[in-house]
Amino acid sequence: MLFNTFEPGKFAFSAESIDLCRLDYPDKENLDDSNFNKEGLDFAKSKKWGIIGVPFDSTSSYHHGSRYGPTIIREASFGFEQYNSTFEKLLDAEFYDCGDLNAVHGNCKKTCDTLEEAVNELIGANIKPVIIGGEHSVSIGPIKALSNLEDNKDLSNITIIHLDAHRDIIDRYIGEKDSHATIMRRVHDLNPKELIQIGIRSFSKEEKEFVEKQENISSFLAKDLFDSFDIVLDKLNSIEGKVYISIDMDVIDPSFAPSVSNPTPNGLHPSDIENIFELLNNNEKIDIIGFDLVEVASDRLGDITAVLAAKIIYDFLTLFA
Numbered sequence: 001m002l003f004n005t006f007e008p009g010k011f012a013f014s015a016e017s018i019d020l021c022r023l024d025y026p027d028k029e030n031l032d033d034s035n036f037n038k039e040g041l042d043f044a045k046s047k048k049w050g051i052i053g054v055p056f057d058s059t060s061s062y063h064h065g066s067r068y069g070p071t072i073i074r075e076a077s078f079g080f081e082q083y084n085s086t087f088e089k090l091l092d093a094e095f096y097d098c099g100d101l102n103a104v105h106g107n108c109k110k111t112c113d114t115l116e117e118a119v120n121e122l123i124g125a126n127i128k129p130v131i132i133g134g135e136h137s138v139s140i141g142p143i144k145a146l147s148n149l150e151d152n153k154d155l156s157n158i159t160i161i162h163l164d165a166h167r168d169i170i171d172r173y174i175g176e177k178d179s180h181a182t183i184m185r186r187v188h189d190l191n192p193k194e195l196i197q198i199g200i201r202s203f204s205k206e207e208k209e210f211v212e213k214q215e216n217i218s219s220f221l222a223k224d225l226f227d228s229f230d231i232v233l234d235k236l237n238s239i240e241g242k243v244y245i246s247i248d249m250d251v252i253d254p255s256f257a258p259s260v261s262n263p264t265p266n267g268l269h270p271s272d273i274e275n276i277f278e279l280l281n282n283n284e285k286i287d288i289i290g291f292d293l294v295e296v297a298s299d300r301l302g303d304i305t306a307v308l309a310a311k312i313i314y315d316f317l318t319l320f321a
């Protein structure tokens with residue numbers, strides 16, 4: 001990189017290059033893909049993060065355009081200072097931007113399988129995934145990759161924190177099992193320790209009934225959080241162990257984040273996300289092992305939803321990288 005230039009193609013403040021060969025594999029020649037992380041390296045404690053953009057929006061049911069999310073969010077990241085004044089901390093940790101996945105447009109399954117393989121490569125280098133969508137269906141890629149590291153090959157030791165206006169937990173959407181509207185059902189199929197849904201305000205009767213029957217789903221409706229956000233913070237403070245966070249940007253109120261695939265009125269305030277991050281950062285009983293932010297749908301540089309999405313990723317990396 002030339003002095004006094006910048007690379008808008010990568011997330012601001014990311015390391016200049018990623019050389020997987022030089023990262024600390026324990027013994028690259030003798031890796032058993034399924035369990036090498038249990039020996040030598042404690043993946044859950046790793047502070048290394050790698051960004052993968054996923055420009056895919058083929059199953060979006062309303063506004064298209066989330067395929068441009070990775071591009072406009074990265075561009076927006078250059079609006080921030082390296083000193084994060086929200087948390088009074090420099091974003092000076094080394095993290096990587098690996099670029100965008102080669103999405104297979106029109107094929108959700110192939111795209112998610114490709115992403116799972118890409119995340120496996122990151123995990124192999126002890127790097128945790130930060131996924132920038134793209135539509136919400138892509139979350140299954142990193143979540144499957146992480147579940148395969150577990151003894152049971154499922155999520156029984158992993159808590160999923162899901163911020164969204166929608167439950168996304170119907171079994172099939174217009175007949176399709178793999179869709180941005182079914183993603184949390186596919187996650188639930190992997191037997192999470194707990195699925196914590198926050199900011200919910202749009203769902204079918206069938207989804208409501210399904211959730212009520214499950215012992216491992218906790219639900220916080222947006223309307224219940226307007227009186228007291230502390231109920232969700234108390235819940236997050238009580239969790240232990242490994243945690244994956246998935247943020248659908250439509251969890252935020254459309255007055256702050258209008259450019260999403262399915263805008264839904266009466267949502268969260270941007271500072272609610274800051275408060276959640278701060279609380280999770282103070283919870284010493286948890287290890288965050290993966291993060292995604294999805295559903296920003298706009299092709300316009302400087303879009304305010306992209307700016308807010310970039311701020312959320314910037315905050316996340318400031319605290320957890």
Ligand SMILES: [Mn+2]
Nearest residue numbers: 165166248250
């Ligand atoms: Mn949603």
